[in-house]
Amino acid sequence: MSKRSFLTRAVHAGEYGSGHHGAVSFPVYNASVFRFENADEAFEIHNHHKHGFYYGRLGNPTQEALEFTVAELENAESSLAFSSGMAAVSAAVMTVAGAGDHVIALSSMYSTTTSLLKHLASQFGLEVSFIDGTDASNYEAAIRPNTKLLWLETPSNPVLNITDIKAVAEIARAHGITTIADNTFATPYNQNPIDLGVDAVIHSATKYLGGHSDLTAGMLAGNRDLVEKARMETTRYFGGNIAPQVAWLLMRGIKTLALRMRQHNDNAYAIAHMLADHNKVTAVHYPGLDSHPGHETAKQQMRGYGGMVAFDVGGGNEGKAFVNGLRLCAIATSLGGVETIVQHSASMTHAGLSKDERERAGIPDGLLRLSVGIEDPDDLIEDIAQALEGI
Numbered sequence: 001m002s003k004r005s006f007l008t009r010a011v012h013a014g015e016y017g018s019g020h021h022g023a024v025s026f027p028v029y030n031a032s033v034f035r036f037e038n039a040d041e042a043f044e045i046h047n048h049h050k051h052g053f054y055y056g057r058l059g060n061p062t063q064e065a066l067e068f069t070v071a072e073l074e075n076a077e078s079s080l081a082f083s084s085g086m087a088a089v090s091a092a093v094m095t096v097a098g099a100g101d102h103v104i105a106l107s108s109m110y111s112t113t114t115s116l117l118k119h120l121a122s123q124f125g126l127e128v129s130f131i132d133g134t135d136a137s138n139y140e141a142a143i144r145p146n147t148k149l150l151w152l153e154t155p156s157n158p159v160l161n162i163t164d165i166k167a168v169a170e171i172a173r174a175h176g177i178t179t180i181a182d183n184t185f186a187t188p189y190n191q192n193p194i195d196l197g198v199d200a201v202i203h204s205a206t207k208y209l210g211g212h213s214d215l216t217a218g219m220l221a222g223n224r225d226l227v228e229k230a231r232m233e234t235t236r237y238f239g240g241n242i243a244p245q246v247a248w249l250l251m252r253g254i255k256t257l258a259l260r261m262r263q264h265n266d267n268a269y270a271i272a273h274m275l276a277d278h279n280k281v282t283a284v285h286y287p288g289l290d291s292h293p294g295h296e297t298a299k300q301q302m303r304g305y306g307g308m309v310a311f312d313v314g315g316g317n318e319g320k321a322f323v324n325g326l327r328l329c330a331i332a333t334s335l336g337g338v339e340t341i342v343q344h345s346a347s348m349t350h351a352g353l354s355k356d357e358r359e360r361a362g363i364p365d366g367l368l369r370l371s372v373g374i375e376d377p378d379d380l381i382e383d384i385a386q387a388l389e390g391i
């Protein structure tokens with residue numbers, strides 16, 4: 001049977017198995033310990049000869065229903081849920097690479113992933129190179145004999161750079177190297193990196209998968225060996241497992257992912273075009289714009305361009321004046337929720353860097369990152385336009 005459409009899978013993927021008294025919403029199993037029928041069963045489940053649950057850090061039925069859902073939506077063999085996106089990122093990296101191994105990642109990407117890799121390099125003997133991933137050949141040029149992992153993030157946070165996923169996956173395969181893509185910005189509604197050849201994806205599920213700015217979670221989805229190694233090593237040793245209530249809330253969010261993403265995509269597309277035509281805006285970064293350097297690649301690998309837009313208003317004072325002038329959009333640091341939020345990077349996430357360091361990281365002082373929500377686009381455009389007029 002052919003795979004059902006994304007809309008259908010987002011609603012039904014978590015319904016598995018029988019029982020649960022026919023509950024239509026998968027129950028929350030508030031249990032950290034699971035009882036065995038007898039010693040033989042204890043042996044079998046505990047030693048993974050038989051499927052089952054025994055201890056909360058290593059799995060729970062509600063968590064498993066969530067993992068099944070995300071694996072379905074990412075076309076992955078297997079999936080593992082975490083307490084945050086960074087728990088998923090760190091587990092993914094440490095599952096694939098250790099002391100003496102080399103990882104290639106992006107010079108412009110989510111800043112805490114950058115910090116994690118630098119930390120693993122300075123404290124735990126990992127070798128790391130940061131490259132410009134807008135040209136896939138930069139990955140190949142940076143490969144060393146000990147390279148174990150190519151890390152992708154496309155579109156990237158915060159400036160929406162695009163990496164050609166298929167090209168990087170082909171380079172990696174030719175060298176026997178693992179590829180992992182952070183698919184947080186795109187979501188599986190817009191992009192499935194595994195279909196394009198990567199071994200696994202991670203998500204900050206705190207963002208679009210949850211979708212309501214009310215939970216913190218992370219997901220890893222990919223080939224079974226990689227995911228199960230993560231479960232039995234990083235999650236077992238470091239923890240970072242998701243709580244059952246959060247797993248349930250995340251599954252509830254995912255049921256409307258397709259509907260929300262349609263509106264995020266449409267709203268961001270409209271706003272990016274409005275910003276591109278505005279005289280107070282010096283640059284707009286949105287992969288759906290013809291002028292975006294990664295537009296042709298995005299068109300190939302994405303079904304929609306997502307809800308994130310970055311733009312420059314020319315300077316730090318202008319950036320602050322813009323956020324202060326907003327009436328509807330909130331000033332906040334996260335993204336992916338139903339409500340529109342805006343971040344002025346130079347006075348928020350990147351305030352700790354010098355102006356020079358920010359420039360080098362591709363974060364000019366006038367950069368604003370907009371997480372476009374699902375409100376009426378006319379209301380959003382009116383708010384953004386009046387805040388721009390005020391700077």
Ligand SMILES: Cc1ncc(COP(=O)(O)O)c(C=O)c1O
Nearest residue numbers: 084085086110157184204206217
């Ligand atoms: C692209 C990306 N990856 C990973 C993370 C980390 O996720 P979390 O904050 O859920 O730990 C974030 C958070 O902003 C992100 O934007």
